[in-house]
Amino acid sequence: MPAQNALPDTFADWPASHARQVLEPGPVVLLTTRHEGRDNVMTLGWHQVLDFSPSRISCMVSAGNHSFAALRASGTCAINVPEADLLDTLVGIGNCSGAEVDKFARFKLAKAEAREIDVPVLPQCAAILECRLHDARMVEDYNLFILEVVRLCVRVDPAEATFVHFIGDGRFRLTGESVARRALFRPDMLGI
Amino acid sequence: MPAQNALPDTFADWPASHARQVLEPGPVVLLTTRHEGRDNVMTLGWHQVLDFSPSRISCMVSAGNHSFAALRASGTCAINVPEADLLDTLVGIGNCSGAEVDKFARFKLAKAEAREIDVPVLPQCAAILECRLHDARMVEDYNLFILEVVRLCVRVDPAEATFVHFIGDGRFRLTGESVARRALFRPDMLGI
Numbered sequence: 001m002p003a004q005n006a007l008p009d010t011f012a013d014w015p016a017s018h019a020r021q022v023l024e025p026g027p028v029v030l031l032t033t034r035h036e037g038r039d040n041v042m043t044l045g046w047h048q049v050l051d052f053s054p055s056r057i058s059c060m061v062s063a064g065n066h067s068f069a070a071l072r073a074s075g076t077c078a079i080n081v082p083e084a085d086l087l088d089t090l091v092g093i094g095n096c097s098g099a100e101v102d103k104f105a106r107f108k109l110a111k112a113e114a115r116e117i118d119v120p121v122l123p124q125c126a127a128i129l130e131c132r133l134h135d136a137r138m139v140e141d142y143n144l145f146i147l148e149v150v151r152l153c154v155r156v157d158p159a160e161a162t163f164v165h166f167i168g169d170g171r172f173r174l175t176g177e178s179v180a181r182r183a184l185f186r187p188d189m190l191g192i
Numbered sequence: 193m194p195a196q197n198a199l200p201d202t203f204a205d206w207p208a209s210h211a212r213q214v215l216e217p218g219p220v221v222l223l224t225t226r227h228e229g230r231d232n233v234m235t236l237g238w239h240q241v242l243d244f245s246p247s248r249i250s251c252m253v254s255a256g257n258h259s260f261a262a263l264r265a266s267g268t269c270a271i272n273v274p275e276a277d278l279l280d281t282l283v284g285i286g287n288c289s290g291a292e293v294d295k296f297a298r299f300k301l302a303k304a305e306a307r308e309i310d311v312p313v314l315p316q317c318a319a320i321l322e323c324r325l326h327d328a329r330m331v332e333d334y335n336l337f338i339l340e341v342v343r344l345c346v347r348v349d350p351a352e353a354t355f356v357h358f359i360g361d362g363r364f365r366l367t368g369e370s371v372a373r374r375a376l377f378r379p380d381m382l383g384i
Contacts, residue, residue, distance in 0.1 A: 018360065024237050025357035025365055026218010045216050048240035050252050050334050058250070058336070060242050084371075091376045138330060142242050142338065144250070158359040165217035165357075165367065167350040168210065168384055170377045173217055175357065176368020179276075184283045185362045192360055 005113045007123055011153040016055035018192060019149045022081055022127045023049050023057060025175065027163035028090055030080040031061065032120050035070035039111070039120045041103050042067040043094030045166045047079070052192060055149035056134060063143050066098035071145060075133040076117040080125040084162045084174050116150045126156035126163075197305045199315055203345040208247035209384060211341045214273055214319045215241050215249060217367065219355035220282055222272040223253065224312050227262035231303070231312045233295050234259040235286030237358045239271070244384060247341035248326060255335050258290035263337060267325040268309040272317040276354045276366050308342045318348035318355075 014021075023029075031044045047059035059079070061068045071077050082090055089107045096103065104111060104120075111120045114130045121128045130153075135146035163175040182190060206213075215221075223236045239251035251271070253260045263269045274282055281299045288295065296303060296312075303312045306322045313320045322345075327338035355367040374382060 021360040024218065025359050026216065046241045048250065048252065049238045050336060058240065060240065087371065087373065088376065091373045095376060095378045095381060144242060146334065159363055167217050168213040170374030170382050171351055171370065171372045173367045174369040174371060175365045177366040178363065179279065179366060180363045181279065181283045182362030184280065184287060186287045189287060190362050
């Protein structure tokens with residue numbers, strides 16, 4: 001029996017080393033945190049992959065955000081990757097502050113519980129990365145958090161998902177056509 | 193009169209602070225370097241934006257790449273952002289080594305000269321970011337270079353470009369539909 005309020009079984013566990021399949025295409029994501037009993041969610045576009053195994057990523061969370069203090073203090077967060085059906089939601093979340101509103105209530109966000117960390121996750125999203133803060137050395141100078149992905153759950157394969165990509169000035173591009181070039185790859189570059 | 197072998201005037205200079213418009217959507221890019229008279233180019237997918245002004249980005253260049261040593265030693269590189277017409281080229285470049293082939297010759301890459309740094313750039317690409325190495329503290333542990341964008345040149349607006357997004361295992365998604373949500377943004381979040 002799944003734990004109370006665990007992710008629904010429409011999500012499959014993928015190896016954490018496959019986090020690049022979700023993050024490398026560059027989607028806008030929703031970062032969730034929990035600190036001192038308070039849940040928060042923010043919209044985030046500045047992230048990258050750093051390594052496969054251990055699975056590491058980095059993200060820049062501006063010090064002005066409520067989530068900055070929560071992430072630094074708790075050392076945990078989840079990265080929830082929405083599809084385009086949540087476009088207005090992610091824009092709305094990106095344009096208000098957890099200091100003023102309960103964003104989960106305002107944007108009618110369903111919540112589930114992460115498994116490896118004590119953080120809420122968003123089952124309306126296509127993929128969820130549970131993360132632990134691995135290295136905070138760059139936080140002071142760049143607000144840059146180096147995270148280890150400790151669990152990856154996927155509901156919609158990135159080969160079929162319609163992610164949202166931000167191009168600034170209130171404008172977006174959605175993920176489009178799928179193309180494969182497997183025959184042009186060295187065999188050791190495939191599979192991940 | 194433009195400098196010898198400068199970028200053609202189909203490129204416009206944009207403020208370096210607008211680098212996010214090109215990089216944040218998550219395109220696969222081509223990184224060019226020059227060191228000890230030798231030019232090189234590699235395919236790169238692991239990068240992110242760090243700040244608007246000064247315009248800063250980070251990118252992970254694996255220590256196994258020829259470009260790693262060139263970037264570290266020269267302290268300069270260019271990030272060239274191709275459209276989907278160069279898909280086979282960027283896959284080919286990502287699957288061979290500068291140790292074995294002259295990739296510029298093999299892939300028939302046109303070359304121009306950067307303006308602010310001594311690095312070749314690729315005028316077949318949609319946008320070009322000339323970069324200086326700003327902080328190498330994370331290179332030892334993560335192969336992560338923090339760069340300052342000292343010039344941004346754009347030939348195809350990201351609102352209209354068809355970038356290439358990698359989802360692993362030899363598969364890609366192309367940039368799709370354009371959508372705007374400017375009315376949902378706070379005024380101070382627009383314009384950049």
